[in-house]
Amino acid sequence: MNKDSKRREALLYHAKPTPGKIQVVPTKKYATQRDLSLAYSPGVAEPCLEIEKDVNNVYKYTAKGNLVAVISNGTAVLGLGDIGPEASKPVMEGKGLLFKIFADIDVFDIEVDTKNVEEFIQTVKNIAPTFGGINLEDIKAPESFEIERRLVEELNIPVMHDDQHGTAIISAAALINALELANKKAEDVKVIVSGAGSAAIACADLYRLLGVKFENIYMFNSKGLLTKGNTSLSELQLKYARDMEPISLEEAVVNADVFIGLSSRDVLSAQMLLTMSDNPIVFAMANPNPEIDYNLAISTRKDIIMATGRSDHPNQVNNVLGFPYIFRGALDVRATKINEAMKMAAVKALAALAKESVPEQVNVAYGATKLIFGKEYIIPKPFDPRLIAIVAPAVAKAAMDSGVAQHPITDWQKYEDDLLERLGNDNKMLRMITNKAKMDPKRIVFAEAEHLDVLKAAQIVYEEGVGIPILLGTKEVILELKEELGFDADVEIIDPKEKEEEERRNRFATAYWEARKRRGIVLYDAQRLMRERNYFAAMMVNEGEADGLVTGHSRSYATVLRPMFQLIEKAPGASIVATTNMMMTARGPMFLSDTAINIDPSAEELAKIALMTAKTARMFGVEPVIAMVSYANYGSSTNERASKVREAVAYLHKNHPDLIVDGEIQSDFALNPEMLQEKFPFSKLVGKKVNTLIFPNLDAANITYKLLKELNKVESIGPIMMGMGKPVHIFQLGASVEEMVNMATIAVLDAQEKGKKKK
The missing domain is CATH 3.40.50.10950 (Rossmann fold)
Incomplete structure (x- = not known):
């Protein structure tokens, strides 16, 4: 794509069909006059009076507890610099989108038109009653340090400048694991920091909490080593200034154990890398071009443990591993601040998670046979669905233990279950x-x-x-x-x-x-x-x-x-061909079969369709929980249309006892766990989250998926062809561009799977 086309595409994305990337959506009914009278006057007076009696009731009756302000004055935006508050708004909206899709946190982005530190602080303090937390973003140093310090001290809600602390938290987690793999101790390592901005200083501060000694940290800016005699350094940079004669970066890296890059491309050469100690740890985090090219680095030193800021290399230091879940945990216990204990809890949770067995859907996403803790996997992947249920509780517990939680959690299992439910919708599977x-x-x-x-x-x-x-x-x-x-x-x-x-x-x-x-x-x-x-x-x-x-x-x-x-022949062992649609629903991905081919399948064919769909679900890293749906429940009808579903289930129970499948069952019972438990406690689906529906005929499947797609705007991927010997996939007539892109992506995955079987 040429430059003009990329520019046009970016502008269209932000402009159409609705300008911007976020919107406010009502969470209560508003269809009737009664609803409106409760939402506004006169009913709204009651919660107002309750909050007047006890200000903490604001969390009970309003959205404050799940609302974060992303606030900037546009003075240090991405790689764009000081572009002003209005020009920073697309970035702030984007940060709001990340909060929502990764941690289900609502965001108002606030752009403040002042460079004056005191004015900025007062503005944020004046609007703080609206919010449960404040995320400061893209504010230039050194002003950002003072703004954050003052707001943390003077507000009673969590405040964090993610530009400072995000990279520090994620890289500290990676450093814990890298040191373990290198068989080195934090207190012994020599650390070179290339870069002396807010992120670099925050990293050094956090590494010291891990045990790295101050005297072992050598920090460089674009002019060289930070030294006491340099009068151009800020107060915070002076903290890492050394009382010695300046030396070059090339001299400093000799026998260094750790290189932290938060500066610019290619400042670390292959020759310099060769002078580092055994098992060197290199976090080259400049984006898009790191301080040393990844392929050059790993070919230069076979013993290197390396991370970058890029998604196309192992060990990406990505802030999205941290800030959504840190705020999630802080909000859920109504923390008055995000303190060092909470940051360190996030660090340790991320480090520990990288050592756990990786869910299959993460392996699928990254094309790995099995991700295992080691040099190429020292921090979790951004798509790991466990992050919210691991990091947020760790942060919440740290808030409670350190005395800043106002609403302690008592039932941790329920809390973790609730967190996982928040991930349900969405395009995470598509990503x-x-x-x-x-x-x-x-x-x-x-x-x-x-x-x-x-x-x-x-x-x-x-x-x-x-x-x-x-x-x-x-x-x-x-x-x-x-x-x-x-x-x-x-x-x-x-x-x-x-x-x-x-x-x-x-x-x-x-x-x-x-x-x-x-x-x-x-x-x-x-x-x-x-x-x-x-x-x-x-x-x-x-x-x-x-x-x-x-x-x-x-x-x-x-x-x-x-x-x-x-x-094209059928796939080996396949006797029929069928299709499934993967629907991106509020409860997570749902597979609906058969949506396009078999008009009135027999009991035997239904069983085969269920098995094929289960195999397809596993291809996407989803363990199938299958409901064979019907208009009847467990023998309530003797009609042949219900009977064939019952026969298919009996066949599956007998011949595939490990498959989680049951029916015949009505769709509401299949999808409502409370109803199912109450009426059919014997069902194999009780206590399980159904993610696959097998329909008794084409009418039911096709109508259902198209109703979901149009009425609820549920994204549909499919029909995904199952049982063909080659990767062949057919759009529905008039498919949208997005649907066709999704189907082409499925065709690529199908080709990858079929290619594996040939080897």
């Missing part, structure tokens, strides 16, 4: 599968690339690094559309009808005819069919000239399905 696709992108044929929306989807797939698109259609049309979109990448374009493709058409036709000549196919028919894009695309996949294909945007599902069934 995980996209990340996995990027690990090993595959060649995906877009069989209808002449359509603008299809080409847009292919462009996104290419630019996100998810896959390598192959575009089928009339070259002139595709090239014109590419120019219109600013899609200037050199991707393969094929027109199956062109003369230059004659040799390939004939080769494909012959291969198809050889495979099907005893099933009514003649060579002439095979040659004619190869001029059609879906047949040509399917043969590209069959012949190994592409890894997968996506199609169906402009034609009915049945029409597109026909050539796939004619050309």
